[in-house]
Amino acid sequence: MKDREVLKLVGSRIRVLRKEKGLSQESLGEKGGFHFSYIGQIERGEKNVSLLNLAKIAEALEVNLIQLFAYIDEGFEATPLDESIQEVVSMLREANEEKARLARNVLREIVKGNTSI
Missing domain, CATH: 1.20.5 (Single alpha-helices involved in coiled-coils or other helix-helix interfaces)
Structure with missing residues (x-):
């Protein structure tokens, strides 16, 4: 798996969790101490987010850190x-x-x- 693919998968998972919680990028950013544009960049797989920032995002989403990595494998269409x-x-x-x-x-x-x- 290429680096960029990993970033996109994790970013996509963060987006799914954020939406499940009914949060906007702005509100997630506020809860985690980030600017909303940074959250957008992470969700699009444009930023190589640090593990410490991932922990802050998980806390803001009120999920375990491991849940950020519980994404569906690439190429798999969700039914x-x-x-x-x-x-x-x-x-x-x-x-x-x-x-x-x-x-x-x-x-x-x-x-x-x-x-x-």
Whole structure:
């Protein structure tokens, strides 16, 4: 994978997380201590952002640093199913342990076919 591709993938992931949180580039920049144009450059893969700045962005997005690298592989077109799965994962990351366990059990039953919606 080329350097520029990595920057674009991480930038794209930041954009997805920012939009999931309902934040503008300006509001994310304010939360992280950056100018909104810097956030735009990162999202477009134009800036080679430092690890420390990535940590600040993750904190501003209220996600774990590793979530910035949980992007879909290049060349892979996201389907509506992929988007639904990503939404479920995002909700589970915000849930407490008890709610996450309950959701797992419900999903297990749905996938097994024991429950219909």
